[in-house]
Amino acid sequence: MELGLWLSLAGICAVGAMSPGPSLAVVLSHSMAQGLKHGLVASVAHGIGVGIYAALAVVGLAGLIQQFPIAYKTLLFGGAIYLVYLAYNILKAGKSKFSFDKASSSSSLHAARDGFAIAFLNPKLAIFFLALFSQFIDPETITVYQGIIMCLTVFTIDTLWYCIVSLITSKANQKFDLTRYAHVINKLLAFAFLLLALRVLITNI
Numbered sequence: 001m002e003l004g005l006w007l008s009l010a011g012i013c014a015v016g017a018m019s020p021g022p023s024l025a026v027v028l029s030h031s032m033a034q035g036l037k038h039g040l041v042a043s044v045a046h047g048i049g050v051g052i053y054a055a056l057a058v059v060g061l062a063g064l065i066q067q068f069p070i071a072y073k074t075l076l077f078g079g080a081i082y083l084v085y086l087a088y089n090i091l092k093a094g095k096s097k098f099s100f101d102k103a104s105s106s107s108s109l110h111a112a113r114d115g116f117a118i119a120f121l122n123p124k125l126a127i128f129f130l131a132l133f134s135q136f137i138d139p140e141t142i143t144v145y146q147g148i149i150m151c152l153t154v155f156t157i158d159t160l161w162y163c164i165v166s167l168i169t170s171k172a173n174q175k176f177d178l179t180r181y182a183h184v185i186n187k188l189l190a191f192a193f194l195l196l197a198l199r200v201l202i203t204n205i
Contacts, residue, residue, distance in 0.1 A: 039166025042115030047159030049119025057129035079121030
């Protein structure tokens with residue numbers, strides 16, 4: 001892939017990664033609740049989920065999602081349910097801290113689960129990458145090398161962006177002691193998750 005084309009692809013991927021949404025809320029929640037480590041774990045796991053959809057788009061499997069609307073809707077509504085689940089756990093944690101629940105607060109595995117799930121339960125990513133990649137490659141002439149480069153670009157940019165978000169959030173938490181406002185931030189995050197879930201339901205029913 002020519003440098004100019006790659007820069008264009010990278011720029012679009014960066015804008016997409018920076019767009020606010022449920023992924024941002026999840027990473028913010030973990031980085032504020034448990035610190036930088038958990039935020040980074042959630043960021044990498046999210047990048048893996050996004051990278052999987054990029055790979056599906058490259059091999060053409062993303063088109064199958066469009067051909068099977070039931071599977072597509074199932075994933076979308078599954079994502080909405082997961083957002084409600086996250087909101088419930090945040091509110092259940094109470095006013096003392098930022099946390100999804102007491103059980104998940106001690107494990108990086110739960111940060112990885114949330115980061116990956118919020119990406120994997122969004123099949124719109126497959127459609128997005130299918131449309132995006134079609135502008136940069138010819139499906140009849142694409143090589144394995146080009147496909148790997150594109151998928152690595154998507155994974156790296158997405159992961160790097162959310163790692164930066166985690167770093168900034170954890171530093172701000174240390175400097176300004178955001179735990180003092182835990183009850184307010186918890187409610188705002190839960191409200192944001194519920195609004196995002198509602199948007200998914202309204203736009204897909």
